[in-house]
Amino acid sequence: MILRQIFLATLSIFLVLGYDMEFAAAEDCSACVQLTSHTFDKILPKFKAVLVKFDVVYPYGDKHKEYTDVAVSTKDSPDLLIAEVGVKDFGNKDNQDLAKRFGIKPDDYPTLLLFVNGRKEPYRFVAEKDDEFTANNIKRFIKKKTSLYLGLPGCIEKLDQLADEFKANEKDRKEIFNKAKLFEETLPEEHREAAKVYIKLMAKILEKGDVFVQTEQTRLENLLKGKLSVEKKKTMEERRNILQSFMFRDEL
Structure with missing residues (x-):
């Protein structure tokens, strides 16, 4: 009985300090579309351009916030889709096949790929420094690689x-x-x-x-x-x- 109580108490602490912290830190991107191995190839052809972030299942932090800003600020663009692929490294390991297909490893997260309709290979967004992973730089990247109009700061x-x-x-x-x-x-x-x-x-x-x-x-x-x-x-x-x-x- 005592051992069981100790086990339950230890488990509770583990959950609170471990998984719960991860869930609490994770930030939802409500303007992003979640893609999976089953929907990926069905959704992409429906848009002129699709920006996809490959990341952990419960992403958080500054880079995720910047990506969320991109999704929110471009939500009215009918030809552009901002999406996420959450790659699991546990359980059923969902979407790992997608990550492998594009040569993305866990150390690479988050990785942004821009799929342009009519082009076989995606463009990869590259930020040489962490502080270059910004919403404005990402939108500048989309604008440079596509014919879509995205209003950037300072532009008319x-x-x-x-x-x-x-x-x-x-x-x-x-x-x-x-x-x-x-x-x-x-x-x-x-x-x-x-x-x-x-x-x-x-x-x-x-x-x-x-x-x-x-x-x-x-x-x-x-x-x-x-x-x-x-x-x-x-x-x-x-x-x-x-x-x-x-x-x-x-x-x-």
């Missing part, structure tokens, strides 16, 4: 559309440049500074050609690696977001 949708036209129609660039200047005059004061960035970039591209986009991208990336004030870093990141609107997306 109408000017993003004009940027798309600008990069695709070289002979009409001066006309599009003039359209952007006229549109800038209609904007409220708080958006004027961002609009000026679009216009300055168009002017530089007209002067130096498309090569300017890549050299400016390199310059901004180098600046962002240095020591910047919070405000300066925010400004540089927003400029980088706008610049991406002028970049040609990766060929499928």
